[in-house]
Amino acid sequence: MSALAASPAPRRGSGRITSWHLLLNNRLATGGLVLLGLILLLIVLVPILPLPDPDATAPVNRLQPVLTAGHLLGTDQLGRDILSRLLWGTRVSIAVGFAATLIAAGIGSAIGIIAGYAGGRTDNAMMRGIDMLMAFPYILLALAIVAALGPGLMNALYAIALVNIPFFARNVRGVTLGYAHSEFVDAARLSGKGHLSVILTEVLPNVMPVIVITMSTTAGWMILETAGLSFLGLGAQPPQADLGSMLGEGRAQLFTAPHVSVVPGAMIFLIVISLNVLGDGIRDVLDPRLRSGALARPAPVTEVAPDRTAPANTAEGACLAIEKLETGFRRGKEIIPAVRDVSLHVKPGECLGLIGESGSGKSVTALSVMGLVASPPGVIRNGAVYLGNDDVLSMPETRLIAKRGSRLAYVFQDPLTTLHPMYPVGRQVEEAIAAHQQVRAAERREKAVALLEKVGIPDARERSVHYPHQLSGGQRQRVGIAMALANDPEIIIADEPTTALDVTVQARILELLRDLQREQGMALLFITHDFGIVSEFCDRVAVMKDGEIVETGKTREVLANPQHPYTKRLIACVPELGTGERFLDRVAGLFAGGKAEVAQ
Numbered sequence: 156m157s158a159l160a161a162s163p164a165p166r167r168g169s170g171r172i173t174s175w176h177l178l179l180n181n182r183l184a185t186g187g188l189v190l191l192g193l194i195l196l197l198i199v200l201v202p203i204l205p206l207p208d209p210d211a212t213a214p215v216n217r218l219q220p221v222l223t224a225g226h227l228l229g230t231d232q233l234g235r236d237i238l239s240r241l242l243w244g245t246r247v248s249i250a251v252g253f254a255a256t257l258i259a260a261g262i263g264s265a266i267g268i269i270a271g272y273a274g275g276r277t278d279n280a281m282m283r284g285i286d287m288l289m290a291f292p293y294i295l296l297a298l299a300i301v302a303a304l305g306p307g308l309m310n311a312l313y314a315i316a317l318v319n320i321p322f323f324a325r326n327v328r329g330v331t332l333g334y335a336h337s338e339f340v341d342a343a344r345l346s347g348k349g350h351l352s353v354i355l356t357e358v359l360p361n362v363m364p365v366i367v368i369t370m371s372t373t374a375g376w377m378i379l380e381t382a383g384l385s386f387l388g389l390g391a392q393p394p395q396a397d398l399g400s401m402l403g404e405g406r407a408q409l410f411t412a413p414h415v416s417v418v419p420g421a422m423i424f425l426i427v428i429s430l431n432v433l434g435d436g437i438r439d440v441l442d443p444r445l446r447s448g449a450l451a452r453p454a455p456v457t458e459v460a461p462d463r464t465a466p467a468n469t470a471e472g473a474c475l476a477i478e479k480l481e482t483g484f485r486r487g488k489e490i491i492p493a494v495r496d497v498s499l500h501v502k503p504g505e506c507l508g509l510i511g512e513s514g515s516g517k518s519v520t521a522l523s524v525m526g527l528v529a530s531p532p533g534v535i536r537n538g539a540v541y542l543g544n545d546d547v548l549s550m551p552e553t554r555l556i557a558k559r560g561s562r563l564a565y566v567f568q569d570p571l572t573t574l575h576p577m578y579p580v581g582r583q584v585e586e587a588i589a590a591h592q593q594v595r596a597a598e599r600r601e602k603a604v605a606l607l608e609k610v611g612i613p614d615a616r617e618r619s620v621h622y623p624h625q626l627s628g629g630q631r632q633r634v635g636i637a638m639a640l641a642n643d644p645e646i647i648i649a650d651e652p653t654t655a656l657d658v659t660v661q662a663r664i665l666e667l668l669r670d671l672q673r674e675q676g677m678a679l680l681f682i683t684h685d686f687g688i689v690s691e692f693c694d695r696v697a698v699m700k701d702g703e704i705v706e707t708g709k710t711r712e713v714l715a716n717p718q719h720p721y722t723k724r725l726i727a728c729v730p731e732l733g734t735g736e737r738f739l740d741r742v743a744g745l746f747a748g749g750k751a752e753v754a755q
């Protein structure tokens with residue numbers, strides 16, 4: 156860990172959020188859990204409950220209605236107590252459904268992991284087998300299996316398990332394929348671990364949430380399928396009750412005594428619905444991206460707290476002013492602040508460097524400007540952002556969205572993740588133009604080529620039909636800059652635009668940004684963690700630490716006379732050519748002593 160990264164992290168909420176809290180936060184899942192818990196409790200207690208024998212017939216008492224004395228849910232066509240049969244039958248159906256789920260999950264997941272991990276012929280052979288299994292209508296396949304093995308609950312269980320193996324195998328194989336060639340799996344292999352060990356320690360823990368999610372969402376389905384087979388007389392055999400056979404037996408009295416079939420039908424419905432909503436809740440808890448809301452479709456604009464205090468614009472003549480900004484992230488009911496009390500301004504033609512260690516809040520500050528922090532979980536608690544005199548955070552959503560890319564544009568760190576991999580780069584620049592300008596397709600194309608030329612892409616016309624993966628890292632970043640320039644913005648926010656590039660490309664991109672900024676008189680908010688870049692590039696600098704601005708001023712003055720110890724440490728971290736040893740001594744001295752100051 157770098158010395159800088161070792162400095163204390165922003166304060167976090169003290170309450171520990173467990174998976175239980177997250178599950179219980181989801182009302183539907185809690186409802187499902189309570190309902191399923193009650194049903195499970197009843198079927199566990201059924202042997203000790205004072206209920207009549209579920210199989211004891213009493214023809215004189217046949218088809219008694221609900222709420223008859225001694226028969227709360229009435230009796231069936233043979234005079235058997237429906238409540239007793241329902242609870243014993245539910246016990247059988249749930250046991251068979253869960254057992255089938257476990258068998259299908261075990262075998263299907265093993266096939267999926269082995270096929271995905273091994274790849275090549277093994278994968279091909281296993282998946283073709285699975286495809287054949289899937290090619291049959293599953294209920295027909297289950298019927299054929301039971302017909303071959305003979306009717307009975309155990310055979311129904313095997314049949315249901317078998318027809319569900321492909322769902323697990325396909326799901327798990329897909330996820331395993333993604334992990335099989337990832338760096339951490341390669342590293343484990345290279346460190347000498349055997350295949351089994353790699354599968355068990357590296358692949359399985361990552362695939363496990365998918366297995367559990369598939370289990371929780373298919374268990375209800377399997378209970379339904381078991382009931383279906385019993386309904387057709389291929390599962391539970393008389394006199395044994397399960398929900399499907401009760402439903403099948405009640406069919407003949409559907410119009411004269413509907414309760415005989417409605418009661419088991421309602422129970423099937425309750426079990427399946429509770430399992431499904433609980434399964435959805437479990438999926439949300441197990442997938443950390445869902446947990447933070449990252450996969451939920453983010454709102455088009457960051458949520459702004461209704462009780463936000465919006466200070467007035469104090470920066471005269473600035474084209475961008477941030478006033479006392481406070482942005483945080485929701486975690487349960489808490490909002491954990493990421494930036495606090497941040498005030499900055501940039502004037503036309505000026506370059507402001509925003510510098511700070513990783514996690515200090517630079518990106519959150521930059522993204523808050525145009526309401527781009529994903530909500531959920533992001534929320535702007537307090538503060539204001541002014542573009543000229545316009546209060547951005549008070550604007551109607553559509554107006555704010557219209558300002559994105561026109562008055563203010565962003566250049567992000569990694570163009571490979573921001574460019575669409577399936578479209579040629581020229582088309583993506585054209586899209587940026589089309590977002591704000593009504594120009595004909597041919598003109599737009601010419602404009603896109605001109606922009607690519609302007610940012611220094613050689614043979615721009617030919618390159619414009621290339622896809623992002625066909626360009627180098629530096630060229631991709633140039634495309635990102637071309638897109639930012641597409642609508643002649645007044646301000647560009649460049650968020651560590653050169654971090655992913657090697658030093659020579661980095662220098663060229665920085666030069667390009669500086670030239671364009673001077674040429675077009677744009678304001679630039681340049682985010683970096685490198686004081687070397689700030690000293691060469693920025694007129695003023697703001698230093699950020701733990702979500703707050705700790706020092707701000709003209710770059711030359713801050714460099715010559717840093718006030719905050721953290722600024723001094725950042726400056727000390729800039730290596731000077733030929734002073735390698737001295738630099739390391741300085742850094743080591745600084746961080747060994749913790750609070751040691753830098754000798755200027």
Ligand SMILES: Nc1ncnc2c1ncn2[C@@H]1O[C@H](COP(=O)(O)OP(=O)(O)OP(=O)(O)O)[C@@H](O)[C@H]1O
Binds near residue numbers: 447484512515532
């Ligand atoms: N989606 C999120 N949910 C919760 N916390 C987040 C989220 N995004 C960022 N944060 C937190 O906000 C804080 C500031 O993050 P930010 O990305 O602004 O840091 P940064 O200074 O830009 O770091 P870097 O230089 O590594 O990009 C960090 O503590 C981070 O963990």
